[in-house]
Amino acid sequence: MSIELNENQLIAIHLLASGHKSCEVAKQLNIRQETLSRWRQIDEFKEALEDATEAVLREIDETHKNLLI
Secondary structure (H helix, E strand, O other): OOOOOOOOHHHHHHHHHHHOOOOHHHHHOOHHHHHHHOOOOOOHHHHHHHHHHHHHHHHHHHHHHHHHH
């Protein structure tokens, strides 16, 4: 079963991938930490978070390479 992530879930993914703590994300989105924990169990959320984290890490890597050049 495939689901579409809502706006708050997409914002949470961006914040988590950027290194924000779960408690900070929950507070900023005005949701309970338990809600965020449930979202983390959704396959689509996990996949999107992994993709976003990889994108952030690639960006950091490129920035470091450019600084060294």
